[in-house]
Amino acid sequence: MLKIKDLEIKNDIVIAPMAGITNNAFMDLCFNLGAGLVIKEMVSDKALIYENEKTLKMLMESPIKLGPTGIQIFGSEKESMVEAAKIIDKTNYDLIDINMGCPVNKIVKQGAGSALMLDEDKAVEIVEEIIKNVSKPVTVKMRLGYTKEDINCVRLAQKLEAVGVAAISLHARTRSQMYNGESDWSYIKEMKEKLKIPVIGNGDVKTLNDYIEKKNYSKVDGVMIARGVVGNPYLIRQIINYNNNLPIDTVNIDEIMSICLNHAEKLIELKGEAVAMKEFRAIGAHYFSGLPNCAKFRSRVIKIDTLNDLKEIINDYLKVKIEVESVK
Numbered sequence: 001m002l003k004i005k006d007l008e009i010k011n012d013i014v015i016a017p018m019a020g021i022t023n024n025a026f027m028d029l030c031f032n033l034g035a036g037l038v039i040k041e042m043v044s045d046k047a048l049i050y051e052n053e054k055t056l057k058m059l060m061e062s063p064i065k066l067g068p069t070g071i072q073i074f075g076s077e078k079e080s081m082v083e084a085a086k087i088i089d090k091t092n093y094d095l096i097d098i099n100m101g102c103p104v105n106k107i108v109k110q111g112a113g114s115a116l117m118l119d120e121d122k123a124v125e126i127v128e129e130i131i132k133n134v135s136k137p138v139t140v141k142m143r144l145g146y147t148k149e150d151i152n153c154v155r156l157a158q159k160l161e162a163v164g165v166a167a168i169s170l171h172a173r174t175r176s177q178m179y180n181g182e183s184d185w186s187y188i189k190e191m192k193e194k195l196k197i198p199v200i201g202n203g204d205v206k207t208l209n210d211y212i213e214k215k216n217y218s219k220v221d222g223v224m225i226a227r228g229v230v231g232n233p234y235l236i237r238q239i240i241n242y243n244n245n246l247p248i249d250t251v252n253i254d255e256i257m258s259i260c261l262n263h264a265e266k267l268i269e270l271k272g273e274a275v276a277m278k279e280f281r282a283i284g285a286h287y288f289s290g291l292p293n294c295a296k297f298r299s300r301v302i303k304i305d306t307l308n309d310l311k312e313i314i315n316d317y318l319k320v321k322i323e324v325e326s327v328k
Contacts, residue, residue, distance in 0.1 A: 004166045005166045007094055009222075011034070011036040011240060012036060012223055012243075013036045013222070013223060015027070015038040015039065017039040017042050017097065020279060023270060025270045026233075029263050031066035033233050035236050036067060036222070038069055039070040039072055039097050040069060040070065044075065045085075046080050048073070048084040049084055070094060070097045074098075074113055076110055076112040081126050082129050085130045085138070086133055086134060088134075089133075089135055094137075095137040095138070098126075098138065101114055115146070117142060117145055118146055118150070124160060131165070138164070139168065140167075141169040141170075141224075142170060143175055146175045148176070151174065153170055154187065167221075167222075168195065168199055169222075170201060171183070171224075185218050188201040188220060189218040189219070192221070198221035200223065201218050201220040202225075206227075210228070211242075231283065231286025232286070234255070234259065238251075256287060260284060261310065264310055277304050277305055277306055277307065277309070277310070281302045285298045285302050287301075297317045300313050
């Protein structure tokens, strides 16, 4: 069990905040497959303060309470970050996560995300002031550093622990790596050895073997999964079964397609069919990744406009699967 201050989490599986993905529909899916904690996609501090309609709507969606939830905020100014955190403190999310890891240019240019790691004193000051003004646990998600020459994650984490941060999530890449290259879990291991608060490791957990190897190596308190669970949420269940000494069954194609359709239906409930299906094009394609004879079906998924379009593609794919199996 993972514990962040008084927040008890039933297992060590944490689903990362991913823009455009970790919304209520995906959160619901992950919890139903057994995730311990899910962090909702990031929101802008100023968008919250200035009551941006889209941001407020996303924030005020009642979080799925099948398990503990957090929401991540990003910004670069102490006053606005504190005000945004105070707004979240009044909601029924369980924790507030501070983004010091986003590598995207439009975020970094604002001095937010990974850019905060360039000024440790400022980063610590912002977080310390937030902690003083909220009642919920405050966590931080960071990267190794801005570049390979500026790796400062462990030192910064120690400073954040000293001012009361409840847990640290470390994506084991630098900002300059973006999402390329391999993650370096040696820094996660070092952080775990030097901190007393929970450390959650993140980076390149795409299979059960990835989870086992990285958890055994680093001894982290929690493992955060991001892209590895998009289109592959049943990985959550495989990890849970492994940790509970239960059989690790490979998920069959029929179940993959069932989960895919269920995800789409939940997204429609949340956003309406027109918006949901456009957003689901890229997500839906991930469900077909790695499956046999999937290329032409993936190319169809990225053009869907309606739920019926998706159903038709799934039915056609399952027919091909049956035909191939019958030949065997």
